[in-house]
Amino acid sequence: MLSICQMDPDHDTAQVRAMFWEYLHWANSRLNEEYGIAFDIEAMVHKTMSELQTYSPPAGRLLLAKDGNRVVGIACMRRIGGDIGEIKRMYVQGAFRGQGIGRELLQKLLEEAREMGYSTIRLDSARFMEQAHSLYRSAGFREIEPYAASEIPAEFHRHWVFMELDLL
Secondary structure: OEEEEEOOOOOOHHHHHHHHHHHHHHHHHHHHHHHOOOOOHHHHHHHHHHOHHHHOOOOOEEEEEEEOOEEEEEEEEEEEEOOEEEEEEEEEOHHHOOOOHHHHHHHHHHHHHHHOOOOEEEEEEEOOOHHHHHHHHHOOOEEEOOOOOOOOOHHHHHHEEEEEEEOO
């Protein structure tokens, strides 16, 4: 039975770290294949885990899709300025794709963003993630120019898609 919930730091930290590792390993492999780009995954996981508070209430969210007690999907949101939020690290394990889990995570993040008073949500996504782009477009996101708060270095912008959704 699938459920969507906010991360519980007392119980979910190890599974969250494993999901970040899996997502970043998968993305890094594809980035290397597609564009010859490679990041230090261990450093990225360490940095993300050390910044978990940015994905915690009241200004952020770290949502988990759970099949029983097993985490099969993850989606994070953080404040990047004023009333603007950013979606990060949205990922569903391969065996669970095509079941609407990504859509459920996205809808829950957007619902939470509205409740938190965000007027705008942004995200960045590697160009090869075409299924994700379709999902975001179906929710009303549109492409924009790279934004200052994105963690993507300028030299890689051509390999990324930047998107925004107005919530008002």
